[in-house]
Every structure is written in structure tokens, then in C-alpha cells.
Amino acid sequence: MDENQKKQTSTMETFLSFKLGKEVFAASANNVVNILELKPITKVPHAPEYMSGVINLRGQVLPVIDMRIKFGMSPIEPTVDTCIIVLNINIEKEEVKLGILVDAVSEVLELEDNQIEPSPTIGTKYKAEFIRGMFKKDESFIMLLNLDLIFTKDELVLVEETTTKANVATEEEK
Amino acid sequence: MEAFKQKFVEEATEQINELEQALVQLDQNQDDMATIESIFRVMHSLKGGSAMFGFEKIDKFTHILENIYDRVRNKELKVSKDILDLTFEAVDHLRSLLNETPENETTLEVNNNKFIERIENALNEKQAPEHTSLHDEPVEGKTKTYFIRFVPNEDIMKNGTNPLFLLEDLAELGTILIAPILNNIPDFDKLDPTKTYTSWNIILSTNAGINSIIDVFIFVDDEAKIETHKISEYNLLGDSAIKNILKDSLKQKPEIKPAEIQELIIDLEGVFQEKEKKEAASDSIKKIDHSISSIRVSSDKLDNLINWVSELVTIQAQLTLYAKENTYEGLNPIAEEIEKISRRLRDDVFSIRLIPIANMVTRFQRLVRELSNDLGKEVDFITKGTETELDKNIIEMLVDPVMHIIRNSLDHGIENSKEERIKKGKAPKGSITMNSFYSGTFVYIQIIDDGKGLDPEAIRKKAIEKEIISADTELTENEIYDLVFTSGFSTAKQVTKLSGRGVGMDVVKQKIAELRGEVEISSELGIGTTVTIKLPLTLSIIDGLLVRIADTKFVIPLSAVQKIYEFTHQEIEETINNLFLADEQRVPFIYLRDVLKIEGEPPKIERIVNVEYQDSFMGLTVDEIIGEYQAVLKPLGRMFSDVDIISGATILGDGTVALVIDPNRIINEFATKDNIGG
Numbered sequence: 001m002d003e004n005q006k007k008q009t010s011t012m013e014t015f016l017s018f019k020l021g022k023e024v025f026a027a028s029a030n031n032v033v034n035i036l037e038l039k040p041i042t043k044v045p046h047a048p049e050y051m052s053g054v055i056n057l058r059g060q061v062l063p064v065i066d067m068r069i070k071f072g073m074s075p076i077e078p079t080v081d082t083c084i085i086v087l088n089i090n091i092e093k094e095e096v097k098l099g100i101l102v103d104a105v106s107e108v109l110e111l112e113d114n115q116i117e118p119s120p121t122i123g124t125k126y127k128a129e130f131i132r133g134m135f136k137k138d139e140s141f142i143m144l145l146n147l148d149l150i151f152t153k154d155e156l157v158l159v160e161e162t163t164t165k166a167n168v169a170t171e172e173e174k
Numbered sequence: 175m176e177a178f179k180q181k182f183v184e185e186a187t188e189q190i191n192e193l194e195q196a197l198v199q200l201d202q203n204q205d206d207m208a209t210i211e212s213i214f215r216v217m218h219s220l221k222g223g224s225a226m227f228g229f230e231k232i233d234k235f236t237h238i239l240e241n242i243y244d245r246v247r248n249k250e251l252k253v254s255k256d257i258l259d260l261t262f263e264a265v266d267h268l269r270s271l272l273n274e275t276p277e278n279e280t281t282l283e284v285n286n287n288k289f290i291e292r293i294e295n296a297l298n299e300k301q302a303p304e305h306t307s308l309h310d311e312p313v314e315g316k317t318k319t320y321f322i323r324f325v326p327n328e329d330i331m332k333n334g335t336n337p338l339f340l341l342e343d344l345a346e347l348g349t350i351l352i353a354p355i356l357n358n359i360p361d362f363d364k365l366d367p368t369k370t371y372t373s374w375n376i377i378l379s380t381n382a383g384i385n386s387i388i389d390v391f392i393f394v395d396d397e398a399k400i401e402t403h404k405i406s407e408y409n410l411l412g413d414s415a416i417k418n419i420l421k422d423s424l425k426q427k428p429e430i431k432p433a434e435i436q437e438l439i440i441d442l443e444g445v446f447q448e449k450e451k452k453e454a455a456s457d458s459i460k461k462i463d464h465s466i467s468s469i470r471v472s473s474d475k476l477d478n479l480i481n482w483v484s485e486l487v488t489i490q491a492q493l494t495l496y497a498k499e500n501t502y503e504g505l506n507p508i509a510e511e512i513e514k515i516s517r518r519l520r521d522d523v524f525s526i527r528l529i530p531i532a533n534m535v536t537r538f539q540r541l542v543r544e545l546s547n548d549l550g551k552e553v554d555f556i557t558k559g560t561e562t563e564l565d566k567n568i569i570e571m572l573v574d575p576v577m578h579i580i581r582n583s584l585d586h587g588i589e590n591s592k593e594e595r596i597k598k599g600k601a602p603k604g605s606i607t608m609n610s611f612y613s614g615t616f617v618y619i620q621i622i623d624d625g626k627g628l629d630p631e632a633i634r635k636k637a638i639e640k641e642i643i644s645a646d647t648e649l650t651e652n653e654i655y656d657l658v659f660t661s662g663f664s665t666a667k668q669v670t671k672l673s674g675r676g677v678g679m680d681v682v683k684q685k686i687a688e689l690r691g692e693v694e695i696s697s698e699l700g701i702g703t704t705v706t707i708k709l710p711l712t713l714s715i716i717d718g719l720l721v722r723i724a725d726t727k728f729v730i731p732l733s734a735v736q737k738i739y740e741f742t743h744q745e746i747e748e749t750i751n752n753l754f755l756a757d758e759q760r761v762p763f764i765y766l767r768d769v770l771k772i773e774g775e776p777p778k779i780e781r782i783v784n785v786e787y788q789d790s791f792m793g794l795t796v797d798e799i800i801g802e803y804q805a806v807l808k809p810l811g812r813m814f815s816d817v818d819i820i821s822g823a824t825i826l827g828d829g830t831v832a833l834v835i836d837p838n839r840i841i842n843e844f845a846t847k848d849n850i851g852g
Contacts, residue, residue: 042833043726044814045772046819054810059488061809096811
């Protein structure tokens with residue numbers, strides 16, 4: 001907190017961080033509407049696998065996306081910590097409300113511009129365009145997501161083509 | 175002021191539409207006074223409004239237009255094709271005047287003055303020959319009854335006057351009762367055939383006024399004795415009972431005096447006074463009705479209202495469920511009452527936005543009228559199912575694409591000449607039918623022509639020529655027709671004024687896709703072409719059958735459901751060719767658990783819901799029937815845009831979501847061709 005001078009010149013943004021497996025991601029609080037406990041999700045036949053289904057959000061039908069599948073992990077297995085984060089995002093100039101299913105919600109982060117590091121172009125398995133930046137916290141990185149893009153792109157998962165290779169590699173290392 | 179102007183433009187647009195509609199009616203029945211009146215009224219209010227909001231050109235223009243119809247109304251001018259053509263054109267002109275901007279102001283001004291000049295010329299032309307008859311035309315007034323005694327001199331025929339012609343002239347003025355007085359006719363041997371012995375008692379009910387009666391006899395003034403008396407303020411001959419009484423009394427007493435007749439009918443007149451009072455009363459009721467028959471509300475307010483009602487319905491379902499599970503005294507009746515009220519409220523609110531397709535038909539009728547004139551083709555435009563309702567916004571966005579389809583049918587579909595049609599064994603007059611109907615949760619609009627039909631080979635060749643497909647592409651017939659919707663494809667050999675305006679069927683397809691609809695062509699060479707537009711009912715509530723498969727609840731539109739049958743799982747497994755026995759008829763079925771990829775063990779007993787599909791039936795298997803359910807249909811949203819077997823979702827009383835399935839889609843997608851039958 002010795003950075004008072006810097007505070008005046010940089011802007012502050014609030015993020016909500018959440019866990020998918022062992023990794024931590026964060027979404028801009030501007031996009032977050034609210035957080036819901038896990039409730040029964042109605043599966044929609046013939047929808048892509050990452051679309052968990054729909055729930056009732058105060059009379060509205062809200063699509064719910066399994067973020068683990070979207071990020072190339074195994075589907076979410078419900079625990080007491082499993083949550084649905086309701087987001088408001090812009091898809092092709094249209095405001096769309098949707099829910100993302102995450103393993104757990106961690107905390108609210110207030111970050112200044114200069115605390116956000118650009119995402120490294122190499123070394124992550126996620127496509128760079130979906131990551132707005134990184135924030136280093138206690139030796140681990142939190143990935144700040146570019147939400148509008150994530151849901152606009154009609155891609156099954158957000159993992160680089162090379163992921164499988166990378167995964168194999170990491171597993172071999174272990 | 176701008177806001178008011180905007181309002182005026184909105185209102186005027188509607189009035190102009192109304193005007194157009196009335197004109198189409200008038201075109202079909204040129205003597206319909208009621209239509210003429212309503213045309214005049216619309217013009218008049220347009221004039222008033224435009225003057226108030228500073229649309230000077232419209233004011234000036236409608237003023238002159240109104241003059242035409244004022245004269246038509248007063249029977250000074252007869253409706254003719256020329257007048258109708260001119261007015262139709264005027265309707266378009268009015269529309270363009272409404273869209274006045276500083277940029278186009280001068281052009282509009284010039285056009286406006288030109289048009290006014292044209293109308294004035296037309297008026298003057300018409301005026302000349304009809305002028306003489308002007309004075310003879312009766313000033314329309316109330317129908318009154320007169321007694322006339324016509325006693326011609328014996329020598330009247332020597333001047334070339336036939337008294338019977340005068341009676342004929344009289345008869346033309348209204349309803350007439352003629353009783354000849356034959357008392358003075360001499361015996362046959364003394365009879366001089368050149369002389370007139372007969373005189374007449376006449377009762378005439380007319381709205382023409384006493385002067386018109388006197389005018390009839392104007393040339394025989396010196397050769398006959400004529401008495402004319404008004405005997406009643408009412409149309410006595412309009413009442414058959416009174417007419418009979420009068421007839422009898424004239425027969426019995428040829429020398430009857432007017433006063434005596436008046437005495438006779440004084441009691442009978444009471445009937446008319448009563449009637450008149452009633453009419454006056456109902457008139458004022460009508461007027462009150464008229465003033466509150468509609469109000470304008472912005473669509474935003476309607477959308478809000480609909481959202482609230484949807485929430486209310488959802489909450490109400492929760493209440494009903496809660497009341498069922500908890501037995502508090504008095505809770506059930508209240509829940510039931512609320513259910514009833516919210517159901518009605520919902521129906522009413524949802525219907526507000528729906529308007530019948532009839533609202534856009536006028537424009538098409540007019541298009542066909544004008545286009546068939548221009549092309550020299552005789553074509554009937556037939557509409558069916560115009561009472562089918564759709565959301566107002568959808569209807570507005572649908573006009574252009576449908577126009578284009580009709581234009582295509584007229585220009586390219588219908589044969590160029592009667593001879594060509596007769597040669598093919600068709601009726602000489604072509605026909606274009608617009609057929610609208612509901613099916614499931616969709617509205618279908620079909621444009622059917624009985625023209626030349628599409629030639630798949632020609633389309634194929636053209637598509638290859640335009641490099642839309644390669645020469646070795648194999649396509650089914652439907653896929654070939656679909657090429658018509660590809661951009662850059664136009665079947666017209668040359669660009670005509672009508673069809674080739676740079677937009678093709680690709681734009682039609684795109685516009686309809688924007689409404690989440692689909693368009694399809696089917697055709698038979700030499701017989702005709704059918705273009706089918708399928709649209710979702712966005713704001714619809716559907717009566718559905720709530721069913722369950724594993725943990726998921728589905729709603730099947732009740733309109734499609736025919737009957738439900740129960741089978742054991744084993745029976746279903748053992749069926750041959752997926753055919754089940756529905757009341758001794760073999761009906762194919764689709765095992766929903768499989769096609770919807772729902773995992774888990776099926777129950778021992780399953781149900782087959784028999785649904786209508788096109789002209790036959792198809793069974794859909796489910797685990798359990800829960801009951802009837804009125805579903806507020808909610809879109810699944812763009813995230814599920816690829817899932818077309820589900821037409822939406824609805825929220826159940828317990829707060830969970832049920833999916834509304836589209837049986838037609840499921841059958842189309844999963845039934846093998848030879849499976850569909852019945």
C-alpha cells in the first residue's frame with residue numbers, strides 16, 4: 001500500500017475470481033450480476049456438451065455453461081462449493097445474460113491497471129485472445145478473462161490446438 | 175412539438191393504410207356508399223391533422239383529394255377506374271409526403287404541385303359532361319310520403335304525352351303506390367282510343383322533395399289537374415303493413431281526400447316515431463363506442479406488461495403447487511381463483527400484441543391489382559386464413575418479403591397470356607393464393623401460384639453458369655430450389671421493371687431469417703409454385719401436454735396431440751419397424767429417449783403420445799404424462815440457436831424449467847422417410 005502516487009494516475013477495476021479445477025480465473029465485476037447456489041439444471045438435448053442446460057432466473061430462462069468443459073477440463077462434479085455466476089455480456093452488440101458453472105467462487109479483487117500483467121504468449125495452454133491479462137498472487141497466477149470474446153467465439157473449447165501435446169508433456173514430466 | 179409530429183406521422187401512416195384498404199374495397203364495389211363515406215372521413219381527418227402539425231403539403235393535397243370524394247359522396251361524380259387509379263397513386267404520394275426531410279423538400283413540393291394539377295384537370299374533365307345533371311340530382315334528405323292525384327285532360331295524348339311515362343318518372347323517385355281511377359271510362363262502344371279517361375291516385379315515398387315531384391309534371395301543367403300533398407314525414411311505403419292499408423283504402427275510395435289519408439295513418443305513424451327514437455339512441459351509443467374503441471400505447475409499455483404477467487403466471491403456478499402440498503383452510507379456493515384470473519389476464523395481455531394477418535393483405539391486393547394491370551395478366555388474388563394472428567412487429571417486417579414473393583409469382587410464375595394457359599388446360603385467369611395457418615407453435619404463410627412452375631434443370635444450369643455450384647455437384651430437387659435463395663441468383667432472363675430491383679430472393683430469405691423464420695420453395699413444372707414461410711410465434715403461450723423423460727420435463731403442444739397410449743417397455747422393444755398399434759392402426763413412433771440422447775434406465779411402463787404430423791400420425795415415447803400445462807413460451811436464447819428440435823422453454827410451478835419440443839422438427843429430423851405414414 002505504498003503506491004499512493006500511482007493510484008492517482010491509474011484506474012481501479014474490480015474482479016471476481018473463481019476456481020476451475022486447480023486454476024483460478026477472474027471476471028470483471030462489471031459483468032457479474034449475481035452468484036447463485038447450484039440448483040437443478042434442465043439439460044437441453046442436442047446442445048454442445050459445454051452447455052449444461054437452462055435454469056429459471058426469476059422467470060427468465062438462463063443458459064448455463066460448464067466452464068470446465070469450455071476450458072478443456074472434465075465436466076464439473078457438483079460439490080457444496082459449486083456455484084453459478086450470472087453474467088451480463090455483450091455478444092455482437094446484444095446484451096446477453098448467461099450463467100457460468102464454476103467449482104467455487106474465491107474472492108473479490110480490486111486491481112489497478114499496473115497490477116495487471118499482459119498474458120504471456122507462450123507458456124499458457126489457453127488461446128491468448130481470451131485472456132485479458134494475468135495477476136500474480138501468492139506465487140500463482142490468476143487469469144483475467146475477456147468475457148465478451150469467450151462467448152462470442154463459437155468454439156467448443158478455449159484451448160490451443162497444441163494443448164493435448166502440452167498436457168501429455170506435463171503428464172510425462174510428472 | 176417534434177414528439178407530436180412523430181405521433182402524427184404514426185397516426186397518419188395508419189390512416190393512409192386505412193384509406194388504401196377502403197380503396198381496395200371500393201374497387202370491388204364501386205357503389206358502396208359506406209366505403210365512400212369512410213374514404214372521405216379518413217381524408218378529412220388527415221387534412222385536419224396535417225394542417226395542425228405543419229405538414230402543409232399534405233394539407234393542400236388532401237384538401238383537393240377530399241374534394242373529389244366530397245363530390246362522389248354527393249353523387250355529383252361517379253366512381254370510375256380512373257378516379258381509383260388516381261387515388262391509389264395519391265396514397266403512395268401521401269406516404270412520400272409523410273417522409274419529408276429538408277433534403278427532399280423541393281422535389282416533393284414540385285411533385286405535389288404536379289399531382290394537384292393532375293387532380294384538378296381530372297376534376298374539370300369530369301365536371302363538364304356531368305354538369306347538366308347536377309341540378310336534377312336530388313339533394314339527399316329524409317324520406318317523406320306524398321299523395322298525388324293526377325287527373326289528365328282527355329286530350330293529353332294529342333300533344334304526344336303519354337301519362338304512363340310520367341308515372342314511370344315518378345316511380346324512379348322512390349317507392350310508389352299507384353291506384354288508377356277507372357270510374358270515368360265509358361262503355362266500349364263509346365270509347366275513343368285517342369282520349370284518356372283514366373286518372374290516378376298516387377302515394378310516393380321519396381327523399382327527393384316536393385319540387386322534384388312537381389318537376390315531373392312540369393310540361394303537362396296545362397293538360398292535367400295535379401294535386402300534390404305531403405301526407406307524412408315518414409317513409410310510409412317502407413312498412414309493408416301500412417302499404418297494404420293504404421292500398422286497400424285507395425282501391426275502395428278513389429275520390430279519397432288527402433286529409434282522410436292522413437287521418438288514417440296518424441296512428442300508424444307512431445311506429446316510425448318510436449323507431450326513430452331508437453335509432454337516435456343507438457347512434458349516440460355508437461358514437462361513444464367509437465371514441466374509446468382504441469388507445470395508443472407504446473410497445474415498450476406492452477413489453478413490460480407482458481414481462482410482469484409472465485412472472486405473475488410463474489408465481490401463480492408456484493402458489494397452486496404450494497396450496498396443493500399444504501392444507502391450510504381456505505388456501506385452495508384462493509389459489510384457484512388467482513389461477514383463473516391470471517390465466518385470463520395473461521390471455522388478454524398476450525393478445526394485445528397480436529394482430530391478424532388481414533392487416534397486411536390490403537397492400538398485397540393492391541400490388542396484384544396494379545401489377546396484373548401493368549403486365550396485362552388476369553390474376554385472382556385469393557386469401558385464406560387471414561384471421562391468423564401474429565405479433566405486430568413480425569407482421570410489419572414481413573410485408574416486404576411477402577410483397578417480393580408475390581411480385582415474383584406474378585411476374586415470372588403466371589403465364590404471359592391466356593392462350594398459353596388454355597393450351598396447358600388451365601383456367602384462363604391465373605390465381606395467386608395466400609394461405610395462412612397455425613401449426614404447432616408456428617405460423618405458416620404460403621404463396622401459391624398456378625403458373626409455370628420452376629424448372630429444376632434451368633435453375634441448375636444457371637447456378638453452374640453463375641458459378642454458384644460446380645458442374646458435378648449432385649443436388650436433390652429441394653436443394654436445387656433452394657439455390658433460388660442464393661445471392662446473385664435471379665431466374666428472370668431480363669431485368670424487368672417489376673421483379674428486378676436489385677433485390678432477389680436472397681434478401682427475402684435473409685429478412686425472414688431475421689424473424690427466426692424459414693422459407694422454402696416447392697414447385698411442379700407446368701403446374702405452379704408454392705413458397706412457404708414458417709414463422710415462430712414469439713410471444714406465444716401454448717396449451718401443452720407436460721410429460722417427463724428421466725429427470726427432464728417436456729411440453730408437447732396440445733394442438734398436435736391426438737391420443738395417448740400405454741405400453742410396457744418390453745412391448746416397445748419388441749415392435750417391428752417401430753410401428754405401434756393405435757386403435758387397430760399401425761402408426762410409426764420415435765423413441766424419444768434415444769433421439770434426445772437421454773441416459774438412464776427406461777421405466778417398465780412407457781407412454782406413446784400420438785401426434786399429428788402433416789396428414790398422418792406419429793408416436794413419441796415418454797416415461798410419464800404429468801398433465802395439461804399452459805406454458806408461457808420463452809426463447810432458449812442465442813446460446814442454443816443450433817437446437818431446433820426445442821422451440822423454447824417454460825417455467826413450471828416448482829421453479830424448474832421444462833422444454834417445449836417441436837414435434838414437427840423431431841419427426842422431420844429423426845423419422846426415416848418410409849417411416850412416415852399412417
